[in-house]
Amino acid sequence: MTISLPRRSAEQVLDRASARRFVAGHIAGSADAFDRRGDLPESLFEAMAEAGLWAPFLSADQGGAGVSYATLGSIHEEVGRGCSSVRSLLTVHTMVSFAISRWGSQEQRQRWLPELASGRVQAAICVSEYEAGSDTGRIGTTARRTDRGWVLDGTKTWITAGRRAGLFLVFARTGSTIAAFLVPRDTSGVEITPIDGILGTRASLLATVGLRDAELGPEALLGPENFAAGMLLAGTLDMGRFSVAAGSVGIVQACLDACAAYTTGRMVGDSRLRDLQLIRAKMADMVTDVTAGRLLYEHAGRLKDSGNAETIMATWIAKYFASTAAARHAAEAVQIHGAHGCGPEYPVARYFRDAKIMEIIEGSSEIQRLTIAEAAYRRSEP
Numbered sequence: 001m002t003i004s005l006p007r008r009s010a011e012q013v014l015d016r017a018s019a020r021r022f023v024a025g026h027i028a029g030s031a032d033a034f035d036r037r038g039d040l041p042e043s044l045f046e047a048m049a050e051a052g053l054w055a056p057f058l059s060a061d062q063g064g065a066g067v068s069y070a071t072l073g074s075i076h077e078e079v080g081r082g083c084s085s086v087r088s089l090l091t092v093h094t095m096v097s098f099a100i101s102r103w104g105s106q107e108q109r110q111r112w113l114p115e116l117a118s119g120r121v122q123a124a125i126c127v128s129e130y131e132a133g134s135d136t137g138r139i140g141t142t143a144r145r146t147d148r149g150w151v152l153d154g155t156k157t158w159i160t161a162g163r164r165a166g167l168f169l170v171f172a173r174t175g176s177t178i179a180a181f182l183v184p185r186d187t188s189g190v191e192i193t194p195i196d197g198i199l200g201t202r203a204s205l206l207a208t209v210g211l212r213d214a215e216l217g218p219e220a221l222l223g224p225e226n227f228a229a230g231m232l233l234a235g236t237l238d239m240g241r242f243s244v245a246a247g248s249v250g251i252v253q254a255c256l257d258a259c260a261a262y263t264t265g266r267m268v269g270d271s272r273l274r275d276l277q278l279i280r281a282k283m284a285d286m287v288t289d290v291t292a293g294r295l296l297y298e299h300a301g302r303l304k305d306s307g308n309a310e311t312i313m314a315t316w317i318a319k320y321f322a323s324t325a326a327a328r329h330a331a332e333a334v335q336i337h338g339a340h341g342c343g344p345e346y347p348v349a350r351y352f353r354d355a356k357i358m359e360i361i362e363g364s365s366e367i368q369r370l371t372i373a374e375a376a377y378r379r380s381e382p
Contacts, residue, residue, distance in 0.1 A: 010050040014065055016074040022051050023082035031083035034203040035350050038196060040086065049119030053079075053090070055097040062101060062109065063117030070301030073246040077294070080247025081254045084354035085203035089122070091243035091362075092160045096123035096169045099180070099236045103223040108182065112167065124165035125236065126156035126183075126209055133158075133360075134367045136171070136178075136233060141211060143172035143179055149217040152181060152189075155210050162207025163194050169222065170211065171233060180222040180232055189214035200353035238312050240362040241319040242300060248322035248358045249293040251351050255326075255333040256286040258348050262337055273336075282336060286329050293322040313375050320368040323358035330355035 013019050026047050034040055048054060057072045058064025067075070072094070080087040097116045100108055115121040132138035141154025152172050159168075168183040168190075183190065191210035198206055223232045260283065263274035273279055296318035303311035333348040334341035341348045359365045 010047065012065065013051045013053045013056060013075060014067055015071055016078055018051075019053075019075040019078035022047075022053065023078050027079070027082040027086055031085075032344065032347055032350060034083060034085055036202075036344070038202045040089075040203050040205070044086070045119065045122075052117075054093055054119040054122070055113075055117045057094070058097060058101055058113060058117050063114040068301065069242070069304035070298050073242060073297045073301045076243045076246040077250040077253070077297075080250030081257075082250075083203070084247060084251060084357070085201045087243070087247040087250070088160045088201050088204040088361075091240055091247070092125050092165075093123045094243055095125045095236050095240045096167065098239045099169055099222060099232060100182070102235060103180075103232050105219075107219060108222065112182070116167070121166040122161055122164055123167045123169065124159050124161040124209075125240070126159055126162075126168050126170040127233075127237075128156060128158045129154070130157055134364045136237075139171060139173055139178055141170065141172040143174050143181060145174070146215075149215065150181065150220060152183070152211040152214040152216065155208060157208040158195065159207050159209050160201075160204045162192060162209050163205040168209060169236070170209075172211075174225060177226050178233065179225050180236075181216060181220045182222055183211075183214065183216065183220065187214050187216065198357075200350075200355070200357040202353075234312065237362060238315050242297065242304070242315045244358055244362045245293070245297040245300070245315065245318040245322045248319070248326040248355070249290055249297060251326040251355050251358065252286060252290040252293060252322070252329050255329045255348065255351055256283070256290060258346065258351070259283060259286070259333050259336050262340075262346070279336065282332050286332070289321075289325040289329060293318070293325055296321055313372070316363075316368055316371055316375075319362065320365060320372060323355070324365055326351075326355040327359050 011018055013022050026044060052065055056065040056067045057069060059066050076087055076090060079090060100112050116123055127136060129140055131140060143150050143152050166185045170181045170183050171178055172181060189212045191212060193208040195206040195208060263279050264272060266273040300311050300314035300318045303314050330352040334352050337346055337348050340346050
């Protein structure tokens, strides 16, 4: 659950260039092995902590580096370009860190943010249930107030980082509304069951998190009791969608890189595969969509940096566009590689599986389309 204090001797990840160097040195060459094994080495967690990669957007007094959200997006893009499983761990950690920094009490911020920023504690968010995926209104996990605080009961599943996280942000129903709770892993009644064999992001340490009469003190409540169903949940999920949008652009860029290399070296008759017009058309589409996706999430990031509420919709649009583009171009990348694309020798099969996950997590593409369309109708009303 915890790792040694970071030495901070390694290069700090503070922008796209430093993130790219970190990924090249610690992730990219081993991503297929991570995927096959369904796990990540301890040395990677230590390197991420040394580089300050876990929550660089937090302020310096909270243990972070104070990087902008737009910059955070570029960092997550580069990590997603190397390995979507690693980026997924950063996503949920970012969501929890953001929620505590934004809505936590002074005591909660002092207790948890330095631990999260340093990587001494990794975090996971517990929203999804077997009957409540994108439909958060169907959350069935309950929290009842007691003389000593709260008791939580329920089951959360498909929890990224669930196998490793030392802190869970759990959303539970308190009567007619939903509240958020900070639940340490060692809380009595917390049960962790690993999930294996998932389609994509196989090294994202998925687990089911059971809560069986899990007793918490009053300090576990994050934000006002009647607040989580609105702004807290929406704001936290928004940060997740932002990371997924950036990571999806990373997948498209990885597909583009892989296809450029493969089609340059592959011969068809007397010509290189790259010289076929159909191949060039596919490559042009990848270039266009990776550029458009990057512009969309960067726009959402700048709105976050300026405190503009329009960032919520901008992030919806960025995530929808980038995730569907990733799925489309990962399929094309497999097609371009032919039979090679269906085996373990080339990374495009992993991109294909990971990209499908991006269309589902943090709000499915169908939910996103409905949300974006509803916003369009509201804006057109007189």
